[in-house]
Amino acid sequence: MKFSAPVLFLFAVVYASGVANAGILELDKISDVIINARKVWNGNSVDDLMNSDRIPYFCKMAVNYGDLNNATIKTLDEDLQVIIAATINLFKKKYGNSGRMEFVDYVHALKSNPFLKTEITDNIYRGEYEDFHEYDSQRQQLAKNEYDLITTWIKDTLIKDDEALKDTTFNKIDFKNIVAATNAAFDHFQRFEGMLVNKPYVQSAIVDLSVIRYPDSKQSYFKLFRIQIFATKTSSSDPVRDVQSTSGVRGSFESIVFRPQNLVIDGLNAVVREKALKTAQSMFSDS
Template sequence: MALPSSAPLYKDVFGKTGEIGDLVQNFDFSKINPTETNSNGFLPIDLAPSFGKLNKESLQVLDDHLKIMIAGNLKFLGRVPEKSWNAVLGNMMQNDLLEPRDGGVFRADKFKGSINGFKFDGSPDASIVQAWFNNLISDDDVLKSTKIDVEVLARIVAQIGAILENFETFFAKDEYHEQALIDIGVLRFPDVDQPYFKVYRIKLAAWSDSSRNLIHQEDTNGITGEFNSRVFQPRASIIEHLTSATFQKAAATADALFDD
């Protein structure tokens, strides 16, 4: 699908960023190097779009309240230079045209390689990590749109093997070390199947912990994962009282989202 990269509202919010799934699929995880100070080789994305089934044609038949919400949300987000998770969520919470549909989701978990009988040796069965990741996210739409599938996780896991080897080579044995892998924020647009905005964040990091005691030393390594999400729907009590001119202008602005 052609992205609306030339639409002013899109550019103000996302710049030249493409859809999240393509960004993840095309990222070279082998660039991650934990031995570099403040390594920025991981995949950090403050905010990228996910359109689901929304395109130029389906947008035209979308409910007008959803169009108002799309235009209003992009306009407000475009005014905020910072697109961090807290900034975006705070902006959406303060937008009168939106209202939270749920109380939000936060899940965090650790995949422990040694405990799970899994070795990050560069060629493992990534399906084990995939099952853990799917359970962490527990949202089929997010899993589909981010395209963090078994092939991507296989590349991540292979790089974790190299990261852990670097931990052992360059750092003291009895320390805790962590290296970011992914930190992405996503704005999932409304479509005919999911008539709401969903904003979410996924963080993955590789870690290694060697703890000493009088009896033995235990080496543990794995992946830390975090998932946050919040769903927003149109605030009908506000939208229904917009003037006819404002209503029509906002709807037309949303209709032009995918214009070249």
């Protein structure tokens, strides 16, 4: 009996490792990452945080399982269970070969999965910049409205994706922290302006979060996204003209959706399909 390449792929990733566990790469839930970030904020001053090398909101990769749990995974559409099984085992294989995975590695891994497909319209990249400050008397006036300005810019200009915003688990506390960190960075730029005179552009990272969102009963696809936000300062190298120095916020949002490749999934034989379902349904079992 001959098998197609996708079937052999699933044999390799499922049979080679037996039944996979969701904690395979020990990815933190994004909700836990955000909660821990809030705890760090509560235990440190904004200035101390921004003077350290720590990015206030950071993770190389976190996971959001949506409404999936040990019970709901068993009632999930079987095609979605198949792509989950293939994907978590593929991640295990990729991670085992390298010992580390960055955002781009997850992108490559998902793109190499024959049970998934992505369309051009499912790939989004946005890079945005907003000038919020001039180093003059207007600054105090602008600061009063800064929370609304920055949060609106993040939500409506940079991300523009209600699903992704929800999946970050951000709330008002987090946006206040992001605004506070941005202001602290602006203060730092101004305080050390003399040392930065020969640097026409400087930046300080505020947010760098990567998230993989699993399919669930409400969302029939994987979504991989990354959010980066920086406080920035641009200035003239001419001290006489440095009144034109400005500070602002720069960010990028990258999102890729991976949907089931149903034609390939439908071609699986019963044995391989059953093995994949068992793998998916055990993903929340204790290791």
